[in-house]
Amino acid sequence: MLLRLALELLCIITSVTSDRYQLVPRPLDSVIPERFYEQNGRVNQPPLITLTEPETIQNEPLYMLIIVRSSSHHFQRRDAIRLTWGNVSDTAEGRVSLVFVVGKSADPTVHSLLLLESQQHKDLLYVGFEDTYANLTLKDLAVFQYARKLMAHCQYLAIAGDEIVLDISGVVQFLADAYDDVAINQHQSEGVRELSICYEFPCCTPVIRENSSKYLVQNGYYEGTLYPSYCSGTFFVIHMGLVGEIYNMMLDTPFFMPDDVWLGIIYQKLGNRVIPNKDYWFLNTIMNPGVLSRINIPDQK
Secondary structure (H helix, E strand, O other): OHHHHHHHHHHHHHHHHOOOOOOOOOOOOOOOOHHHHOOOOOOOOOOOOEEEOOOOOOOOOEEEEEEEEOOOOOHHHHHHHHHOOOOOOEEOOEEEEEEEEEEEOOOHHHHHHHHHHHHHHOOEEEEEEEOOHHHHHHHHHHHHHHHHOOHHHEEEEEEEEOOEEEOHHHHHHHHHHHOOHHHHHHHHHOOOOEEEEEEEEOOOOEOOOOOOOOOOOOOOOOOOOEOOOEEEEEEEEEEHHHHHHHHHHHHOOOOOOOHHHHHHHHHHHHOOEEEEOOEEOEEEOOOOOOOOOOEEOOOOO
């Protein structure tokens, strides 16, 4: 009896602590301001308020969970995704499920429609903070908070915007060929931590300080003049085994925008290596929603 209780306690402790991270010291030549490496306890506090959670995902094995970041009023985009590229569940490597994450709307009509949409499709992660550009970092935190619950049942997490058409079969085939569990475990045994397969913006992009720009960053949020390398937020893939570490690092890293740069800082604090990939599986569909193909994006140097 005592042995069983001890084993159960060990399982509880392991489940709580297994996704803690080891902070990599800040390199002397890093462009990231020192304050992002200061550990003074958690600066961002969970839990986030969730109004509805998807009912389409149970405790079933998944090869990939795709979470689409969508604005609350983008009803037509979500419907278009459900009818086209998002209408995929079975692939050669396993099941794929898709979830939309949306923020709260101040418009009561939009709020009511979101609740109806959630009841109808059961695929909305509807979080209780305002859906604004300034809150995109909060939305990222909500994505990882939710994905963390599914770590034991899923192999990959993909994050996308709602403005794209995605070739899911191309993504799955790429992962199966080049970055399956065997390859990732081999790299980890060699001391290489692979985090994200994405289009990488290399260091060192200048920080925008123009007051008229949507991407203005005040000195109080980011004191440096250059950004580190980071993944394009339009679409990227993460091995699910790292989601817990990323989530906890998010809680210990001050928020600021742009959110994809913030995630880039988190990657570097964890010592993870981004896998740059120029062969993209999506098209921006705002101007041409009828096209679905793989495209090649040239190096940005």
